[in-house]
Amino acid sequence: MQTAMIAPAVQQLYEYFSGGTTRSIAWRKQQLNNLQQMIDDSEQAIFEALREDLGKAEQESWLSEVGYLQTDIRHSLRHLSKWSSPRKVSTPVVAQPGKSYLQPEPLGTVLIIGAWNYPFQLLLAPLVAAISAGNCAVLKPSELAPATSKLLATLLPRYLDSKAFLVVQGAVEETTELLRQPFDHILYTGGEAVGKIVMRAAAEHLTPVTLELGGKSPCIVAGDCDLDVAAARIVWSKWMNAGQTCVAPDYILTEKGFSGPLMSALQKQLTAFYGTDPATSPDYGRIINQRHFQRLQECLSDQRVSFGGQTNPAERYMAPTLVLDPPLKSKLMQEEIFGPILPVISLEKIDDAIPFINNRPKPLALYLYTENQAFEQQVLTRTSAGSVCINDGMMFMANPQLPFGGVGNSGMGRYHGQWGFDTFSHLKAVMKRSNWFDINWRYPPFSAAKLKKL
Numbered sequence: 001m002q003t004a005m006i007a008p009a010v011q012q013l014y015e016y017f018s019g020g021t022t023r024s025i026a027w028r029k030q031q032l033n034n035l036q037q038m039i040d041d042s043e044q045a046i047f048e049a050l051r052e053d054l055g056k057a058e059q060e061s062w063l064s065e066v067g068y069l070q071t072d073i074r075h076s077l078r079h080l081s082k083w084s085s086p087r088k089v090s091t092p093v094v095a096q097p098g099k100s101y102l103q104p105e106p107l108g109t110v111l112i113i114g115a116w117n118y119p120f121q122l123l124l125a126p127l128v129a130a131i132s133a134g135n136c137a138v139l140k141p142s143e144l145a146p147a148t149s150k151l152l153a154t155l156l157p158r159y160l161d162s163k164a165f166l167v168v169q170g171a172v173e174e175t176t177e178l179l180r181q182p183f184d185h186i187l188y189t190g191g192e193a194v195g196k197i198v199m200r201a202a203a204e205h206l207t208p209v210t211l212e213l214g215g216k217s218p219c220i221v222a223g224d225c226d227l228d229v230a231a232a233r234i235v236w237s238k239w240m241n242a243g244q245t246c247v248a249p250d251y252i253l254t255e256k257g258f259s260g261p262l263m264s265a266l267q268k269q270l271t272a273f274y275g276t277d278p279a280t281s282p283d284y285g286r287i288i289n290q291r292h293f294q295r296l297q298e299c300l301s302d303q304r305v306s307f308g309g310q311t312n313p314a315e316r317y318m319a320p321t322l323v324l325d326p327p328l329k330s331k332l333m334q335e336e337i338f339g340p341i342l343p344v345i346s347l348e349k350i351d352d353a354i355p356f357i358n359n360r361p362k363p364l365a366l367y368l369y370t371e372n373q374a375f376e377q378q379v380l381t382r383t384s385a386g387s388v389c390i391n392d393g394m395m396f397m398a399n400p401q402l403p404f405g406g407v408g409n410s411g412m413g414r415y416h417g418q419w420g421f422d423t424f425s426h427l428k429a430v431m432k433r434s435n436w437f438d439i440n441w442r443y444p445p446f447s448a449a450k451l452k453k454l
């Protein structure tokens with residue numbers, strides 16, 4: 001779409017929203033069913049686009065993108081009537097007789113800006129929430145995943161009400177123009193730098209924002225953990241999508257004396273998953289583009305690699321790589337890695353993990369592998385993170401009852417399940433009084449007798 005066409009196209013969505021069609025629960029359910037149908041009809045095309053953009057294996061695409069979204073749609077269809085019903089709250093004596101409730105109402109027309117690493121799911125899961133809550137939406141897929149972006153721009157208007165939903169493909173110029181429009185909410189997924197641009201632009205219109213950002217998510221591995229299970233779960237969650245996952249463990253904190261067995265277990269598991277030459281594994285992904293590939297190579301340039309490290313720039317291939325005890329001042333430990341390199345830091349004692357984490361920006365996710373409940377409680381109560389998963393990787397994402405979102409530098413706001421519905425709703429406070437009787441003590445003229453009753 002040409003930049004000049006963006007403002008009038010968005011204006012049409014505002015007008016459609018004002019007409020009230022999107023408020024109907026039946027319409028919302030129809031749109032969700034249509035989205036489900038789109039996925040069923042186009043599953044193969046979606047897998048192909050994801051393979052083209054990121055070299056993703058079909059099963060991985062199903063697990064982390066397509067299947068995830070299908071579950072999300074089913075969950076929303078099942079609960080949306082309840083979510084959109086008035087939520088009763090108690091009423092104090094001073095307002096009796098009367099009743100009070102929260103009436104969810106759609107916000108209006110919202111903007112959803114997606115990232116490239118899960119280009120299908122990260123754009124459509126917020127859409128499911130926006131539809132459920134009865135909004136119109138503009139979708140801006142990431143230009144760094146062009147095959148998925150193009151496919152979504154073709155498919156969505158065929159299945160969804162095109163008066164309510166608009167896909168705008170493009171990069172900085174188009175996003176900048178979109179950000180000039182007075183949306184009723186913006187949900188942005190991506191890096192911190194652009195998050196600030198989004199928030200600044202939103203401030204112009206006092207548009208509320210949800211920022212789904214990233215950062216360095218730590219993974220504490222205590223010597224008392226079940227090592228084989230931990231290694232399998234760490235390798236699965238780190239090297240899915242070649243490490244390009246916002247909630248991937250960014251680095252491991254373990255204790256001296258345990259780093260040796262842990263490194264061996266990780267290597268064994270990597271070989272079990274991807275073979276001795278992961279370049280030939282159909283299950284191992286590729287880096288999104290040359291810029292990110294170069295960035296990752298730079299992260300490795302000043303490191304002593306313990307395992308992996310092989311690259312093939314032509315294919316944007318980087319082997320699963322382990323680095324033991326990198327300097328904490330190096331790029332690898334200063335920036336979010338967002339790729340297939342896992343540093344393992346050995347601490348004097350495992351409790352040192354707590355100040356280590358607290359001395360850095362609040363992470364999106366924190367992982368803890370331990371059997372020690374006292375230590376588990378210490379970590380939970382003394383650190384902060386968007387989400388915590390104990391004895392597993394990103395499995396917490398599979399529970400729609402849990403909100404997903406960051407804290408501090410890793411983001412603001414949340415979605416998934418009802419949390420997403422609420423993000424795209426205004427919970428209007430309503431009180432209804434009865435006319436049955438009316439006590440006059442709050443009305444002027446005031447008197448000492450009336451005051452006594454207060």
Ligand code: NAD
Pocket residue numbers: 113114115116117118122140141142143144170171172175176189190191192194197211212213214215245246247336338364406411
């Ligand atoms: P990206 O480059 O795909 O950018 C995200 C979006 O911002 C794109 O749609 C892009 O067009 C837009 N954009 C880029 N530059 C812009 C500009 N100058 N002005 C306006 N819009 C602009 O994504 P990225 O930033 O490379 O994504 C990686 C980061 O995202 C990592 O930090 C990762 O942890 C984070 N992430 C977070 C989540 C989450 O759910 N919390 C999920 C995935 C990725």
